[in-house]
Amino acid sequence: MASPPARPALRARYDRRQEEVVEKAAHMFARRGYDGTTVSDLAEEIGIAAGGLYHYFGSKEQLLIRICDQLMEPLLAEARELRESDGAPGEQLRDLVRLWVTHVVAHRDHMLVFQQERHVIERGPQWRAVRASRKAFERLVEDALEEAADRLALPDRRLALSALLGMVNHTAQWYRPRGRLTPADVADGYVDLLLDPPTHDPR
Amino acid sequence: MASPPARPALRARYDRRQEEVVEKAAHMFARRGYDGTTVSDLAEEIGIAAGGLYHYFGSKEQLLIRICDQLMEPLLAEARELRESDGAPGEQLRDLVRLWVTHVVAHRDHMLVFQQERHVIERGPQWRAVRASRKAFERLVEDALEEAADRLALPDRRLALSALLGMVNHTAQWYRPRGRLTPADVADGYVDLLLDPPTHDPR
DNA sequence: CAGAGTACCGAACGGTCATTCGAACTCCGA
DNA sequence: TCGGAGTTCGAATGACCGTTCGGTACTCTG
Numbered sequence: 215m216a217s218p219p220a221r222p223a224l225r226a227r228y229d230r231r232q233e234e235v236v237e238k239a240a241h242m243f244a245r246r247g248y249d250g251t252t253v254s255d256l257a258e259e260i261g262i263a264a265g266g267l268y269h270y271f272g273s274k275e276q277l278l279i280r281i282c283d284q285l286m287e288p289l290l291a292e293a294r295e296l297r298e299s300d301g302a303p304g305e306q307l308r309d310l311v312r313l314w315v316t317h318v319v320a321h322r323d324h325m326l327v328f329q330q331e332r333h334v335i336e337r338g339p340q341w342r343a344v345r346a347s348r349k350a351f352e353r354l355v356e357d358a359l360e361e362a363a364d365r366l367a368l369p370d371r372r373l374a375l376s377a378l379l380g381m382v383n384h385t386a387q388w389y390r391p392r393g394r395l396t397p398a399d400v401a402d403g404y405v406d407l408l409l410d411p412p413t414h415d416p417r
Numbered sequence: 418m419a420s421p422p423a424r425p426a427l428r429a430r431y432d433r434r435q436e437e438v439v440e441k442a443a444h445m446f447a448r449r450g451y452d453g454t455t456v457s458d459l460a461e462e463i464g465i466a467a468g469g470l471y472h473y474f475g476s477k478e479q480l481l482i483r484i485c486d487q488l489m490e491p492l493l494a495e496a497r498e499l500r501e502s503d504g505a506p507g508e509q510l511r512d513l514v515r516l517w518v519t520h521v522v523a524h525r526d527h528m529l530v531f532q533q534e535r536h537v538i539e540r541g542p543q544w545r546a547v548r549a550s551r552k553a554f555e556r557l558v559e560d561a562l563e564e565a566a567d568r569l570a571l572p573d574r575r576l577a578l579s580a581l582l583g584m585v586n587h588t589a590q591w592y593r594p595r596g597r598l599t600p601a602d603v604a605d606g607y608v609d610l611l612l613d614p615p616t617h618d619p620r
Numbered sequence: 621c622a623g624a625g626t627a628c629c630g631a632a633c634g635g636t637c638a639t640t641c642g643a644a645c646t647c648c649g650a
Numbered sequence: 651t652c653g654g655a656g657t658t659c660g661a662a663t664g665a666c667c668g669t670t671c672g673g674t675a676c677t678c679t680g
Contacts, residue, residue, distance in 0.1 A: 219656060247536040249452035253638060266658045330533055333450040373606045376591050377584045384583025403576045407610045456668060469628045
């Protein structure tokens with residue numbers, strides 16, 4: 215991998231191209247799998263020779279790391295921001311899940327890759343940052359659940375957390391943008407499952 | 418791949434060995450990924466030379482197919498049996514989810530492989546049977562949800578189905594047999610989330 | 621114990637793939 | 651228009667891996 219160009223005018227183009235590679239790679243990895251996609255396949259999709267890709271990335275694995283980073287880092291940042299904002303503590307859970315589902319849906323390919331390559335992510339020191347991001351985010355969700363504990367439909371909070379993680383992550387596998395549900399609809403559905411029905415409802 | 422031995426006395430040993438290969442393969446595939454596990458790795462784990470494995474399996478992919486088949490076929494069969502049994506129609510959902518979670522937990526490695534290699538399963542005619550099993554099973558779950566529709570906490574049944582699929586499948590990723598929750602506990606938790614609280618409860 | 625059927629070995633093969641690298645080309649800045 | 655930084659090509663490389671196959675040792679059967 216070459217270092218990025220020093221001249222600012224060229225730097226922009228370089229960054230744009232690099233971004234294109236990440237995006238196309240995420241799409242192909244999601245469809246055919248990481249190992250099922252050769253560097254040549256990817257290069258052909260971009261429109262350059264295989265060797266040319268290494269101008270933008272040091273290795274195939276670094277590309278994969280970048281995909282996962284781009285997924286987790288902004289999500290974590292936004293979630294932290296939300297957490298520090300004021301707002302009814304009980305309603306933070308709903309906002310968090312909305313943010314989360316929206317993110318998953320907006321980066322479906324990244325998410326599918328992230329899930330499919332779990333075994334790679336779990337091993338190796340080069341994945342430490344990605345693992346830390348995921349852990350930190352899950353911790354935020356856990357805290358939000360804790361704050362809504364008195365309204366939780368499930369006595370076991372660990373189980374509630376696992377259930378929520380399962381539901382939201384699985385969303386990447388079935389959600390279609392042109393469907394009838396918005397990401398917020400989906401998120402609200404999940405939260406409604408987790409929380410007891412409002413008490414002001416007389417039967 | 419050689420044909421199985423004709424002599425019955427040897428057939429038993431052959432079958433046992435084959436089963437051992439499937440089990441060990443599922444375990445390694447779950448941990449290191451399908452592509453991350455070489456045939457030599459697997460052979461070493463079994464304790465024979467790489468070539469020797471081909472005595473029991475035609476190819477690495479056939480082995481993967483077998484793993485997925487062994488996961489889905491018994492599950493589908495048991496689910497169908499349950500469905501045809503008598504029992505309160507409303508309670509079939511709970512029994513089905515219990516059966517399902519128990520199965521997922523008992524075959525965690527198979528399940529993890531099944532999820533991780535989704536992109537392979539979706540392609541190619543040799544995977545048709547596996548895809549059909551999964552589809553049929555999901556259909557059974559859908560029907561059970563339908564029957565419990567009047568007690569569902571979520572108006573949107575498709576969303577409820579997706580949520581349930583997400584929760585249960587995700588269970589393979591966190592459940593530990595030595596934990597404090599039994600599979601039935603977990604299953605009941607999921608069902609409790611999906612169903613409205615019982616109406617006979619006076620506040 | 622003989623010999624057929626069975627299990628496994630171990631070396632080799634063919635193919636694929638990530639990665640490297642020097643040359644060639646493009647295009648910006650002066 | 652020129653020089654050089656930046657970009658891409660294309661061929662080569664080296665490693666790895668799934669699979670094959672002929673031979674060997676083992677085991678059950680009669």
